[in-house]
Amino acid sequence: MADRKPRTSMIELKNIEKSYKLKNGFYYVLRQIDLTVEQGDFVSVMGPSGAGKSTLLHILGLHDAEWEGEFYLLDQPVHKLKQKERVNLRKKHTGFVFQSYHLLDDLTVYENIELPLSYRDVPHSQRESIVCDALDRFNIVGKRDLFPSQLSGGQQQLVAIVRAIVAKPELILADEPTGNLHSDQAREIMELFKRLNSEGTTIVQVTHSEENASYGKRIVRLKDGWMEK
Amino acid sequence: MRSLEAIQSVSLGFRTNNILTAEVYLADAKYPTQTACNLFFDKLLAKLQQLPGVRSAAIVDDLPFSGGFGMNAFGIVGQTDPPLKDMPILRSQIVSIDYFHTLGITLLRGRFFDDQDGSDKEKVIVVSDEFAARFFPGQDPIGKQIHDVNSIGLTPNAYTIVGIVPAIQHDRPDFPRAPHQVYFLYSQSPFAPRITNDFTLVLHTQGDPVTLVNALRQSIAGIDPTLPLTSIYPFDQVIYDSFASRRLQMTLVGAFSVAALVLAIVGLYGVLSYSVSLRKRELSVRIALGAQAANILGLVVGQGLKIAGVGLMVGIISALTLNHLIEWALFGVSAADPISFGASVLVLVAAALVACLLPALRATRIDPIRALRE
Numbered sequence: 142m143a144d145r146k147p148r149t150s151m152i153e154l155k156n157i158e159k160s161y162k163l164k165n166g167f168y169y170v171l172r173q174i175d176l177t178v179e180q181g182d183f184v185s186v187m188g189p190s191g192a193g194k195s196t197l198l199h200i201l202g203l204h205d206a207e208w209e210g211e212f213y214l215l216d217q218p219v220h221k222l223k224q225k226e227r228v229n230l231r232k233k234h235t236g237f238v239f240q241s242y243h244l245l246d247d248l249t250v251y252e253n254i255e256l257p258l259s260y261r262d263v264p265h266s267q268r269e270s271i272v273c274d275a276l277d278r279f280n281i282v283g284k285r286d287l288f289p290s291q292l293s294g295g296q297q298q299l300v301a302i303v304r305a306i307v308a309k310p311e312l313i314l315a316d317e318p319t320g321n322l323h324s325d326q327a328r329e330i331m332e333l334f335k336r337l338n339s340e341g342t343t344i345v346q347v348t349h350s351e352e353n354a355s356y357g358k359r360i361v362r363l364k365d366g367w368m369e370k
Numbered sequence: 371m372r373s374l375e376a377i378q379s380v381s382l383g384f385r386t387n388n389i390l391t392a393e394v395y396l397a398d399a400k401y402p403t404q405t406a407c408n409l410f411f412d413k414l415l416a417k418l419q420q421l422p423g424v425r426s427a428a429i430v431d432d433l434p435f436s437g438g439f440g441m442n443a444f445g446i447v448g449q450t451d452p453p454l455k456d457m458p459i460l461r462s463q464i465v466s467i468d469y470f471h472t473l474g475i476t477l478l479r480g481r482f483f484d485d486q487d488g489s490d491k492e493k494v495i496v497v498s499d500e501f502a503a504r505f506f507p508g509q510d511p512i513g514k515q516i517h518d519v520n521s522i523g524l525t526p527n528a529y530t531i532v533g534i535v536p537a538i539q540h541d542r543p544d545f546p547r548a549p550h551q552v553y554f555l556y557s558q559s560p561f562a563p564r565i566t567n568d569f570t571l572v573l574h575t576q577g578d579p580v581t582l583v584n585a586l587r588q589s590i591a592g593i594d595p596t597l598p599l600t601s602i603y604p605f606d607q608v609i610y611d612s613f614a615s616r617r618l619q620m621t622l623v624g625a626f627s628v629a630a631l632v633l634a635i636v637g638l639y640g641v642l643s644y645s646v647s648l649r650k651r652e653l654s655v656r657i658a659l660g661a662q663a664a665n666i667l668g669l670v671v672g673q674g675l676k677i678a679g680v681g682l683m684v685g686i687i688s689a690l691t692l693n694h695l696i697e698w699a700l701f702g703v704s705a706a707d708p709i710s711f712g713a714s715v716l717v718l719v720a721a722a723l724v725a726c727l728l729p730a731l732r733a734t735r736i737d738p739i740r741a742l743r744e
Contacts, residue, residue: 199739204658225662232660243655243742260660304659 150213151312151343152178152201157210159196159366170196171208172366178345180311183338185354186347188363194347195316197363201345202314203231215311232261236305238315242297244289250300251276251285257308275307279333295326302333306342313337315346319353331356371620372703372710373544382609383538384434385474388425389572389605390579391433392586394597396567404559407567408489410593411556415466417589418573423582425574428469429556431462433570433605434540435612440464442561444552446505447515447528457519460501461540461548464556464566470496470535472574480512480533483555487532493558495529498537498551505550516552518561527560542612572605579604619699631721634681638725642674646729654738663734670733674726675719682718686711 157174160167171193178184186194199205200212203219206227212219217230236257244253251272258268276282279299289297298318305313315334319327327350335356338344346357354360362369394414401407411429418427432440440462445451467483469475478499487494495516502511511534517526540548554560556569575582583602590599603611646653653666661669693705703710 195743202658204739228660228662237658239655239658239742241742243651243658245652245655256656257659260656260662260665 149180150177151180151182151215152176152345153211153213155211157197157200157208157212159193159200159205159208169366171200171363174210174368176361176368178343180343181338181341182359183334183344183357184346185357185360186345186363187349187351187354187360191365192363193366194363198314198316198345198347201312202235202237203227204237232257232308234311236308236310236313238298238302238305238313238318240317240320242289242294242301242321244297244300244304246289249286249288250281250292253289253300254304254307257304261308263308271307275303279303293326295322295329298322298326298330299333302330306337310342312343312345315344317347317349319348319350327353371624372707373616373620373700376703380539380543382434382543383475383536385472385574386606386609388575388577388579389473390575390582390586390602391573391605391608392571392602393600394429394569394571394590395600396597398565398567400594400596401567404562404565404567407565408557408559411466411569413593414571414590415468417592418571418586419468421573421582421585421589423576423585425576426468426472427574428466428472428572429569430466430469430572431464431556431566431569433572433608434538435542435609436570437541443519444516445519445526447517451519454519458505458550460516460550460552462552462554462560464554464560464569466556469553469572472572474574475535475538478534478536480531482533483553487555487558489557489559491558493527493529493560494532494555496533496535496553497531499534500537501550501552502531502534520561524563527562529554529560542616544616631717634718635721635725638674638677638722639728641677642670642726642729643732645673646670646733649733650736650741653733653736654741657736657738658742666734666736667730670730671723671726674730675722678718678722678725682715685718686715 154174154176157171157176158169159171160169162168174197186197188194196205200208201214203214206224210220214230215234219227219230222230245256248256254275255268255272258271263271273282276285279302281296281299281303284292284296284300289300292300298321302313302315302318305315313334318334319330322330331353334344334346338358344357346353348354396407396410401410415427415429418424421427441459442462443454443457444460445457451457463469465483467485467487470477470482480496482496483494497511505511505516506514511531513530515528515530517528519526535553537547537549537551540551556566560566571586573579573582573586586602587599590597653661653669656666656669689711690706697705
């Protein structure tokens with residue numbers, strides 16, 4: 142394969158396919174996905190349940206390595222990278238927000254937010270100042286020693302978002318980030334995403350809500366694994 | 371294990387290799403007197419000394435490590451005897467002239483028995499250094515006399531000390547060493563009129579002692595064809611067999627220890643496997659947040675080692691508290707021996723690592739997407 146030209150895109154997907162082997166053949170979850178996300182973009186991925194939205198997001202988040210096609214993340218050919226290189230790329234450039242928050246129950250708010258930094262080999266002294274800055278920036282200093290079970294759903298998702306961005310990733314991937322929140326809390330979270338995007342962070346979110354999608358710059362629709370043109 | 375090693379490494383004070391032993395019993399019907407018995411052994415020893423491959427030959431009534439030892443009350447000539455019940459007891463061995471030479475027992479002072487010590491001469495004995503120090507402290511024991519005791523009114527026999535030898539290990543080192551060891555010369559018929567007719571032959575051979583078994587049988591048959599020869603063994607095998615109960619004890623303790631170790635490994639493995647299945651979501655989140663395989667491995671192994679550490683602490687405290695219960699079974703090793711404790715801790719930590727490794731490796735292979743979706 143010839144060397145590629147330098148790119149400026151955050152994400153470039155070419156003919157991405159994801160399938161599961163069944164008894165009678167293959168079951169395709171994603172078909173021929175071509176997608177480019179520029180740096181600073183805010184993309185909302187929409188579609189009915191089972192369309193492949195979360196699967197696509199986990200491929201973008203480098204959690205899933207079982208797919209075919211070409212995937213460039215900041216010009217790095219993900220499809221050619223080894224597992225360890227993918228993990229390093231993920232740690233360096235991405236932050237992930239889950240629908241169910243997935244905060245660790247036996248860690249405090251502070252410790253949950255600190256976790257991604259500890260896996261990025263950030264020295265302890267720096268971690269403390271970074272986490273304290275983040276707590277301050279998002280007005281949750283008072284919650285630092287609470288456990289997730291002591292927080293509301295909105296507060297838990299806020300902590301999850303802070304955890305996703307604490308390492309200053311260029312790309313945030315959010316899988317239905319407001320799916321478990323009521324409308325006021327959802328609006329606050331979307332406003333936060335908008336603010337982060339305006340500060341330069343690229344965001345790709347999966348959502349069922351047209352209102353939430355409207356916070357983004359464009360919408361990508363999936364149906365039965367195909368991307369609607 | 372270290373106790374057994376310590377026991378087996380104790381210096382016995384005599385030679386055990388290249389020694390052939392065999393028991394000879396002279397039945398009363400054919401050998402009714404001590405003189406008849408002594409004549410037989412005189413002839414036999416003279417014949418055995420001539421056998422090719424034999425360096426020296428001797429007899430002893432109670433071979434070391436064979437379980438027996440004569441015990442006789444005695445008094446010291448020139449001193450008033452205490453009542454019989456308070457008289458000291460000596461541990462006697464009735465031997466032939468070459469016994470010390472055959473077993474390589476060294477002479478510390480005086481002389482060994484020799485051909486001048488005839489049956490009609492002064493009765494002589496060789497005593498151990500412990501005996502000499504105990505009964506003749508600060509004196510030269512050579513020339514001093516002791517006498518035996520009999521309860522049927524006969525005149526006691528007096529015996530003159532002519533030599534001092536080191537006290538030997540007459541039985542396993544974990545048994546108390548027989549004190550007051552005294553050697554009598556069989557040709558002087560000690561303790562007469564009591565007859566000693568049960569002896570063990572001891573041959574120091576040039577090579578493998580087993581090769582001389584047939585020659586030994588033929589030599590005895592040449593003197594008395596009807597005499598049975600029993601329990602023919604190389605001496606080192608006699609010594610080895612005497613440790614059989616110790617080895618069995620070690621094998622049993624070892625087997626139970628291994629079983630306990632296997633149970634501990636299986637238990638820890640089970641607990642950790644279950645824990646990993648319970649922590650699947652947490653581990654998946656950690657992987658999704660950037661944890662490498664090494665981080666997950668460290669997390670699970672660390673959890674396992676914490677459990678093992680608690681177990682170790684409980685075990686060490688229990689062992690230090692209860693170790694006096696096994697002191698009786700130890701030799702040359704303290705019940706709180708730091709090397710044994712250290713080795714046990716190392717083995718248990720290694721076992722814990724083995725038990726942790728499989729669940730930890732399984733944890734690194736968790737598919738975070740599937741686990742988080744579940």
